[in-house]
Structure formats: C-alpha cells, structure tokens
Amino acid sequence: MIRTDLTELLGIRYPILQGGMAWVATWQLAAAVSEGGALGIVGAGSAPVDWVREQIQQVRAHTDRPFGVNVPLFNPAAEQIIQVIIEERVPVITTGAGNPAPFVPALKAAGITVIPVVASAALARRLERMGVDAVIAEGHEAGGHVGMVTTITLVPQVAEAVRIPVVAAGGIADGRGLAAALALGASGIQMGTRFVCTQECIAHANYKDSIVQASERSTLVTGTSLGHPVRCLRNPMSREFEAMEKAGADEATMLEFGTGRLRLAVVEGDVQQGSVMAGQSAGMVHDILPAAEVIRTVTAEAEAILGRLPNYVIASEEEA
Numbered sequence: 001m002i003r004t005d006l007t008e009l010l011g012i013r014y015p016i017l018q019g020g021m022a023w024v025a026t027w028q029l030a031a032a033v034s035e036g037g038a039l040g041i042v043g044a045g046s047a048p049v050d051w052v053r054e055q056i057q058q059v060r061a062h063t064d065r066p067f068g069v070n071v072p073l074f075n076p077a078a079e080q081i082i083q084v085i086i087e088e089r090v091p092v093i094t095t096g097a098g099n100p101a102p103f104v105p106a107l108k109a110a111g112i113t114v115i116p117v118v119a120s121a122a123l124a125r126r127l128e129r130m131g132v133d134a135v136i137a138e139g140h141e142a143g144g145h146v147g148m149v150t151t152i153t154l155v156p157q158v159a160e161a162v163r164i165p166v167v168a169a170g171g172i173a174d175g176r177g178l179a180a181a182l183a184l185g186a187s188g189i190q191m192g193t194r195f196v197c198t199q200e201c202i203a204h205a206n207y208k209d210s211i212v213q214a215s216e217r218s219t220l221v222t223g224t225s226l227g228h229p230v231r232c233l234r235n236p237m238s239r240e241f242e243a244m245e246k247a248g249a250d251e252a253t254m255l256e257f258g259t260g261r262l263r264l265a266v267v268e269g270d271v272q273q274g275s276v277m278a279g280q281s282a283g284m285v286h287d288i289l290p291a292a293e294v295i296r297t298v299t300a301e302a303e304a305i306l307g308r309l310p311n312y313v314i315a316s317e318e319e320a
Contacts, residue, residue: 020070073098175301
C-alpha cells in the first residue's frame, strides 16, 4: 500500500484525487470515488449556489468518507459557493482559475483543507505562505483549462519550492503516472479524463466513447489568444474555433461561439459540435470501468512498478 503525506492529510486510502470537472463531476462520481478510497470531488463549474449545496448533500447521503468541492474562481457565484462549503463543512476544497488567498482564512477557520491548482512554482510558494494545505501542480497535458508548462517539468519545480504536499496532474491515467509522479516529488495524483470513463460518471455515452477511441494526438488547445487555453478533442467544433482564432476573430465572437459547448457534449452527447474536454491521457483510456476498479488498478500497477525499481540500481565495483 502507498502511504504519503497526502493520504494522511486527507484521510484517504489511496493518494488519488478525482478532477473537479464541470458538468461531469457530479455527486454520483464524487461519491463513488470517495467510496473507492480516493478523494471524490464535486465540480462547481459555473453552477448556481443551490445546485452545489444539493450536490454536497447528495454526496454525504451516499458516503461517509472524505470528499471535496472544486470551485473555479471565475464563477460569478464563487464567493457564495465558498460560503456554502463552509456552512456544509465540506472536508476539502480545491480551487482553480484564480487566487484563493482572500478565502483562505475563513476556510481554514472552518477546518476545511484548502488545495489550489497552480501552474507555477512561484504561485505555489505564495499560496503556501498564505496557509494552504497542499497544491495541485497541473501541467499542459491536462484537459479543460490548462497552463503552459508540462507536468514532468512543473511538478519537480513545485515540489522543490514548497514543503506542503504536491499533487501531480495532467496526462496521468494509470499506475505508471502515479509512480512517475512520486518519483518527481509529488505525494499523489489527480486524474480527470480517466474518471470520465467510469460507470458512475453521468457524462453521455458518446462523450465517453470519444475518449476511449482517442489517441495521444487527438486533442488540441484553443483559446490561448484569449488568455484561457482549453484542451479538448479534435472535432468539427474545435477545428472551427481554432480556425476562427487563427483568422483573428474578436474575443466577443469567439466567446459567443464557445458558450454552452461543454454541456452540449457532456449532457446531450453531441460530440461533433460540443466541446469534448479531455487530456492527452485520453490515448491511455481504453475502457469504461467502475470508479473503485480504476482506483485499485492504478494503485496496484504503481505498487508493482515501485517494487521493481530497485532492480535497476546496481552497486558499482567501489561499493561492492
């Protein structure tokens, strides 16, 4: 069994977090992941406050294990959602798309573990000084909103910069990724794309099938010119968005074009005109399994790899 400071901090059996994906990370998935021994997370996305409260209560009705809520700070209702998280005594909050520093004192006073997503070592250092409990170092390989530094270079630099636990994210979908993350200095991983393709995830079957059929070159990143790069699968919609961006379309036009596209794919199953957000790890996802089985398989594979690694270390003649 793999024990790290992250499993101790969160009170979970396996050092795995489920990504807080908008429209995808509902209570059904979060509860199943937490029941499986990892940390399930409800994705607040751009959802209204009442919906988030209902999701929290549903998770609690289906598991007594630790769970979290992800709050993208661009949500206009972010402050109210954080208040709901405090009122409901959610064990963990993860944040993205902004600096959570103004909210940290109230969250910590309520006994909530605070874990922001970071795209740089400098931000990780700053947030550690402000009292966060851990950070998620998410690389460019991730799905959805992404930074510009790859996971394999970001994680060790963040791990070197802070003393709190570091969670590696971006391009991780199996035990090889978990073992590699630990070698890079992380205390655990976060997976999003892999958990989309689970039986408990409410995403439309077309969305899941698109990921299962994808390869390592099936994604592209758009929105860089807007300051909000997003990785999704190549399809007619994303190619059209890419063409608009290259042609210099104005920001308002591109935002109008992209609005509602994620819901179109996740809920309605339109994987041609919807935004099928997924990471480069999609090429490693080949099946749709129960969330608990994914967690067990990833951990068992990592344990096997870590057990074999000493075989590569051979004493030199001077040491023999």
